[in-house]
Amino acid sequence: MVKERARILVVGGGYVGMYTALRLQRRLKRELGRGEAEITVVTPDPYMTYQPFLPEAAAGAISPRHVVVPLRRVLDRCRVVIGEATAVDHAARTATVRTPATEEEGTDGRHIEYDELVLAPGSVARTLPIPGLADHAIGFKTVEEAIGLRNHVLEQMDIASSTRDPAVRDAALTFVFVGGGYAGTEALGELEDMARYATRYYHNVRPEDMKWILVEASDRILPEVGEEMGRYTVTELRRRNIDVRLETRLESCADRVAVLSDGSRFPTRTVVWTAGVKPHPVLAATDLPLNERGRLRCTAELAVQGVPHAWAAGDAAAVPDVTAREEGRECAPNAQHALRQARVLGDNVVHSLRGEPLETYAHKYAGSVASLGLHKGVAQIYGRKLKGYPAWFMHRTYHLSRVPTFNRKARVAAEWTLAGLFKREIVSLGSLEHPRAEFELAAGGKPSHDPPHNPKESS
């Protein structure tokens, strides 16, 4: 029984936000029914993105709408507010939230008062002040980026196929990925595989005409699957003619030329930046304690250290890894922790409301699975190492078991089954990004966007 009416505010509708809210609405069903509790979820998008499926969405193996979970449907006992928390004054138990409506009204945002705060805004790309990066590169964290990149790669192939200028063709067929973690390696592996397949429908683009380059600052890639499997991945990608450059950095991508620290230069229209993440900047606009890397200082019970009624987990939170041998080690920012932390976090909010003892979060990292294209993968789970088809199969079964809701599982499984029976989809729907362009031209107006891929820009 909750002692008094509890207003719970969840900031973020990703892994932690959605799973915590789900847990809370299940465990507080009675209290919600009696009006003794209220859960509000603030998040910029009306859906949760299952990020491990983004590389397959980019490759066209899963439709974009199947890698997202509609929050209003699954959180049917919560109030979902589409907007962004811009500041939190926890001492006053108030969050400032900017919504599409507040923007139209021209106000700074509205204030939401709460009793319990769950902060889960995740992370953003960790960028560096590299010339040209902000103007030309793209990240790989959202479904929009994944689909935009798919369309972009296919459009580059169309440009290469139709141009007579060898410099334009070369730049169009050069794809540079920076960062060899799972986001970068899987995105590159899946997109290269898709593009290689697509070349069979082009009369003048062959797989060997394309340059796929993976740039990694450290001496290994995919640390998530362990050293041996990381080495295997490098060999496997190089066997596919992918140029993996270890201990190399991107120094510039100004003027659409990628300049690497080993002195090489690649004219290119595609730079994908996946070189790590940092905690969401909104954390700095709160009165809560952050560590030196900007993550929220948390206890193993997922409470913000020394601050009552504030909770956090996932990429935004520095949660002690109580299973680690070394002192002071934090849980890594990944879905494996985020998902399990969300369950404990939801339970602990309920325990705290009921005056019960809190649970400690303890999970030993089980390893990881990664797909590198259709029927290709690499995995290390509980010390078991897998390569090629078995790893890819495990990747699919594991993520199918993890993707939230039965509805999504059924849709993804149906899509994979159908894809096994028919040819791969290789169409680019680039114009989706500028749906009004054609009408603007027809109506005699000036297009509000430049044609997205004007070959003259390229080199």
Ligand SMILES: Cc1cc2nc3c(=O)[nH]c(=O)nc-3n(C[C@H](O)[C@H](O)[C@H](O)COP(=O)(O)OP(=O)(O)OC[C@H]3O[C@@H](n4cnc5c(N)ncnc54)[C@H](O)[C@@H]3O)c2cc1C
């Ligand atoms: C391409 C890719 C592949 C990955 N693959 C794997 C994998 O195979 N295995 C694995 O373990 N991990 C994987 N990860 C990492 C994993 O997805 C993250 O660690 C996990 O999503 C973290 O959960 P989170 O809830 O902290 O953040 P997120 O899931 O990112 O959720 C944060 C949410 O907060 C919202 N938000 C942001 N700012 C605000 C604000 N100001 N106000 C309100 N809401 C806000 C965001 O829109 C988002 O909905 C992958 C990540 C990527 C990008």
